[in-house]
Amino acid sequence: MSVIEIHGLRKSYRVYQKKEGLLASFSGLFHREYREVNAVKGIDLTVDKGEFVAFLGPNGAGKTTTLKLLSGVITPTAGEARVLGYVPWERENDYRRRFALVMGQKNQLWWDLPAQESFQLHQKIYGIEPTAFKQTKDELVDLLGVAKLLGQPVRELSLGERMKMELIAALLHSPEVLFLDEPTIGLDVVAQHNIQKFLKHYQQVRGITILLTSHYMKDVAALCKRVVIIAGGEIVHDGSLEGVIDRFSDYKILTVDFADDRMPSDLARFGEVRELAPPRAKIEVDRNQIASVLTNVLANYSILDVSVEDPPLEEVIASLFALTEKQQRDSQDANIATTAANVAAAGKN
Amino acid sequence: MHRPNYLAVFWMFARNSLIRDMTFRTNYIIEVIFGVSWALMNLGFYTLIYRLMYADGDGHANIAGWSQYQFFVFIATTILVNSLVEGFFMANAEELSELTRTGGLDFALLKPIDTQFLLSLQRVNWSAVPKLILALALLAYSIPRIDGLTLSAIQFLLYPLYIVLGTLILYSVMIGLAATSIWLGRNQSLYDFWFYITNFSRYPMEIYEGTFGSPLRFVFTYMIPILVVINVPAATLAKPLSATNWPLAAFAVFATVASLAVSRWIFQRALMSYRSASS
Amino acid sequence: MLARAQIWWTVFTMCVAERLAYRGDFVLGTTMRFLPMITQIFLWTAVFASSSNGTMVGFTRNDIVAYYLLTMVARAFSSMPGLASGIAGQIRNGEIKKFLIQPIDLIGFSLLARMGHKLVYYGVALGPFALVFYLCRDYFPGWPPAEYMAAFLLSLVLSFLLGFFLEASLGLAGFWTLEISSLLFVYMLFNFFFSGHMFPLEILPEPWRTWVGWLPLKYLAYFPAAVFLEKIPPEQLWQEMALMGAWTLFFMLLSRRLMHAGFRRYSGYGG
Numbered sequence A: 001m002s003v004i005e006i007h008g009l010r011k012s013y014r015v016y017q018k019k020e021g022l023l024a025s026f027s028g029l030f031h032r033e034y035r036e037v038n039a040v041k042g043i044d045l046t047v048d049k050g051e052f053v054a055f056l057g058p059n060g061a062g063k064t065t066t067l068k069l070l071s072g073v074i075t076p077t078a079g080e081a082r083v084l085g086y087v088p089w090e091r092e093n094d095y096r097r098r099f100a101l102v103m104g105q106k107n108q109l110w111w112d113l114p115a116q117e118s119f120q121l122h123q124k125i126y127g128i129e130p131t132a133f134k135q136t137k138d139e140l141v142d143l144l145g146v147a148k149l150l151g152q153p154v155r156e157l158s159l160g161e162r163m164k165m166e167l168i169a170a171l172l173h174s175p176e177v178l179f180l181d182e183p184t185i186g187l188d189v190v191a192q193h194n195i196q197k198f199l200k201h202y203q204q205v206r207g208i209t210i211l212l213t214s215h216y217m218k219d220v221a222a223l224c225k226r227v228v229i230i231a232g233g234e235i236v237h238d239g240s241l242e243g244v245i246d247r248f249s250d251y252k253i254l255t256v257d258f259a260d261d262r263m264p265s266d267l268a269r270f271g272e273v274r275e276l277a278p279p280r281a282k283i284e285v286d287r288n289q290i291a292s293v294l295t296n297v298l299a300n301y302s303i304l305d306v307s308v309e310d311p312p313l314e315e316v317i318a319s320l321f322a323l324t325e326k327q328q329r330d331s332q333d334a335n336i337a338t339t340a341a342n343v344a345a346a347g348k349n
Numbered sequence B: 001m002h003r004p005n006y007l008a009v010f011w012m013f014a015r016n017s018l019i020r021d022m023t024f025r026t027n028y029i030i031e032v033i034f035g036v037s038w039a040l041m042n043l044g045f046y047t048l049i050y051r052l053m054y055a056d057g058d059g060h061a062n063i064a065g066w067s068q069y070q071f072f073v074f075i076a077t078t079i080l081v082n083s084l085v086e087g088f089f090m091a092n093a094e095e096l097s098e099l100t101r102t103g104g105l106d107f108a109l110l111k112p113i114d115t116q117f118l119l120s121l122q123r124v125n126w127s128a129v130p131k132l133i134l135a136l137a138l139l140a141y142s143i144p145r146i147d148g149l150t151l152s153a154i155q156f157l158l159y160p161l162y163i164v165l166g167t168l169i170l171y172s173v174m175i176g177l178a179a180t181s182i183w184l185g186r187n188q189s190l191y192d193f194w195f196y197i198t199n200f201s202r203y204p205m206e207i208y209e210g211t212f213g214s215p216l217r218f219v220f221t222y223m224i225p226i227l228v229v230i231n232v233p234a235a236t237l238a239k240p241l242s243a244t245n246w247p248l249a250a251f252a253v254f255a256t257v258a259s260l261a262v263s264r265w266i267f268q269r270a271l272m273s274y275r276s277a278s279s
Numbered sequence C: 001m002l003a004r005a006q007i008w009w010t011v012f013t014m015c016v017a018e019r020l021a022y023r024g025d026f027v028l029g030t031t032m033r034f035l036p037m038i039t040q041i042f043l044w045t046a047v048f049a050s051s052s053n054g055t056m057v058g059f060t061r062n063d064i065v066a067y068y069l070l071t072m073v074a075r076a077f078s079s080m081p082g083l084a085s086g087i088a089g090q091i092r093n094g095e096i097k098k099f100l101i102q103p104i105d106l107i108g109f110s111l112l113a114r115m116g117h118k119l120v121y122y123g124v125a126l127g128p129f130a131l132v133f134y135l136c137r138d139y140f141p142g143w144p145p146a147e148y149m150a151a152f153l154l155s156l157v158l159s160f161l162l163g164f165f166l167e168a169s170l171g172l173a174g175f176w177t178l179e180i181s182s183l184l185f186v187y188m189l190f191n192f193f194f195s196g197h198m199f200p201l202e203i204l205p206e207p208w209r210t211w212v213g214w215l216p217l218k219y220l221a222y223f224p225a226a227v228f229l230e231k232i233p234p235e236q237l238w239q240e241m242a243l244m245g246a247w248t249l250f251f252m253l254l255s256r257r258l259m260h261a262g263f264r265r266y267s268g269y270g271g
Helices: A022-030 A063-070 A115-126 A130-144 A159-171 A189-206 A217-223 A241-248 A287-300 A313-330 A340-348 B006-023 B025-055 B068-102 B105-110 B115-121 B126-145 B153-184 B190-202 B210-223 B226-238 B243-277 C002-021 C023-032 C035-049 C061-078 C083-093 C097-101 C106-135 C146-175 C181-194 C208-214 C216-220 C222-228 C234-269
Strands: A002-016 A034-048 A052-056 A078-083 A099-103 A177-181 A209-213 A226-231 A234-240 A251-258 A272-277 A280-286 A303-309
Touching: A002 A063, A002 A209, A002 B243, A034 A063, A034 A209, A034 A234, A052 A063, A052 A217, A063 A078, A063 A099, A063 A177, A063 A209, A099 A159, A099 B105, A115 A130, A115 A159, A115 B006, A130 A159, A130 A189, A159 A189, A189 A209, A189 A217, A209 A217, A217 A313, A226 A241, A226 A313, A234 A241, A241 A313, A251 A287, A280 A287, A287 A303, B006 B025, B006 B115, B006 B126, B025 B068, B025 B126, B025 C181, B068 B105, B068 B115, B068 B126, B068 B153, B068 B190, B068 B226, B105 B115, B105 B243, B115 B153, B115 B243, B126 B226, B153 B190, B153 B226, B153 B243, B190 B210, B190 B226, B190 C035, B210 B226, B210 B243, B210 C035, B226 B243, C002 C106, C035 C061, C061 C106, C061 C146, C061 C216, C061 C222, C083 C106, C083 C146, C083 C181, C097 C234, C106 C146, C106 C234, C146 C181, C146 C216, C146 C222, C146 C234, C181 C216, C208 C216, C216 C222, C216 C234, C222 C234
Parallel strands: A052 A209, A052 A226, A099 A177, A177 A209
Antiparallel strands: A002 A034, A002 A078, A226 A234, A251 A280, A251 A303, A272 A280
């Protein structure tokens, strides 16, 4: 059963085009030029109940905009979306009681008050039954291990502790859909891990649907089976994390340990040499040629050890992002549709 | 889960705000002291002016038909209405432009509760309470000192009603201004604007007369009804009831309803623009 | 030195540009400033209507109106909206760190920013100001003699500097207290009543009149206006000007001391 259905979702807005220099600023008083920004350029997506989906993409790719559209904070320029059967931007209170949005960079708790006061406010706003409220709260507080911090003003909490409180606040009304925008941003490794562990557990137990955006590949690898890559306001990949590598990296990494310190000097003919630390060499080898290169090496040299690996995920994604960004710059004015297909094609050249 | 009980939610706002104010106790006390001294200094200023007017020897002193103690009732009414506006709405309106800038508005838009209610009332400023008491004390002091005034029960009933109506008109102006800050992206001068506009309401409407005064009085009575805010309740209490005042008193009711409706419309429009202009 | 000047120029132009970017805000704010004047004219007309001889404490109604208009000019120089709260806010949210890292001085930066804002403001406000003064020319007794005119212009410049350093000092107190808003409120309150913004200080009875005469606040509004209207006796004119300069210097030094002490305290915490 699909919980989220999106068809051709688009969002564009105008920004004031500021010009350099003092004189230009003055003229800006009287005449303004605006630039149309297409934050989201036609997204189609279906998410089933109980899925944990990650949105990946470079800054400004449209991830946050998509989450805001789905939570009804902003209205799209065109397209359709349904979450739990509701059109988000109609903002029915019934819908608003069934999802939650957590933004890592913003906080919704009262800054100067202990978190528990904000929780009580949420109880009233969401109309949560007192017994259900207490039970949910105690459970969440227990899971996240923040019982001792409930009475402390939020401003005195560490970033990680604050994020846990934000999560509790968002989950008090037991939402069926959860949107997480960079929930681990700025956190240290331990805090990141704790949040990941909690999210994983909570999602499995409750079977809720979660959409997560993150910069940290660790978050994604730990939590999501399905990855949606957005770049330039469009979806360029939708599938498994492993699939990203298959699809967007055109090489594998061959690591060879030569015997007797006798390394051939012309390793470059197999591919780009990435690391040379005799007797070991790491070479990027074209995917299609891996078999022949391997045979060649084994046949002609004495080898102690050999391994073939996929390139690290971060690297693949980083180069994918860089590529899409470059393409966007190239096609900034021309109205070229950057589709998933040509991104992939360009990646292979 | 069901619809929120708005009263319960408001109670929580008030409670949380009180907790917050009490955490910053020193601050609260200072704010109270200076809120009250502001009012007292204002009172002092008019005392000085009346003293100067008496000092010229002709034995009478009034500003546009308001004797000293009538004017004190006027000032008390100003303090009363302003303390209500400050207590309930001011901090929220100020925060609105901040919320727009920092993106905190997004969270408010997610809540299953009327957004205008949430954004208008989530902060209650308890430091306005002592000013309210001061205003009542000033009323109790001034009313018996007004020459030849006997108050009827109707006046005592109408006064609080018109105080509430006046407060609501000011609220409408304020939230309307705050909502425009969403349009403009940022509005540092919102506070000034508010001050300048309401500044007109702080004086008896009778002073606006003559070639320029009359149109001004017309505009600020019938188009932006801020002259009604203080003048109608103050006159209800400080001056004898008279049939000539009824049209204006009836208009005040209409003006309140209309202001609320207009401000609601502006607010909704502003949210709509935020939703389509933001990313 | 040249490099330094270049930094300053960049900061300055940046602030001007920033100010202009929010144009709706800006035009609104400038126009609004003239509204209270109108009520003041009406109020004082009503007050003088009740007086039989037409003068109070040496002021006619026209004098009072001229006085208010002139204090508006003075306050266009001396008022610093958002300066102290801005500095205090930066201290509170940690943005102040950038002045520890970057080769630029907090007070210098703020002063340039403020000058940028003010210049833009004057650029836009000059029109409305000229119009209002032209419309109200009959309220004025005429141009003051050259000496008073010179003192008036100088006092405007000094009032800008005094206002700036005074408010900067207040904002820098944010290094020591978390909530600066109440301090600012106190300042605003005193400023409103004792700078002469609300009424000519002559209206105050003794001993208030003398006390308020000792405060630096009167230089922010009352003094420039009183100079223009020649309410300051000639023998006291330059003495008062010197006093104003001394206050300006005092707050300039104070703000520098506060800044350095504040940064020491701040970095001591480990930020």
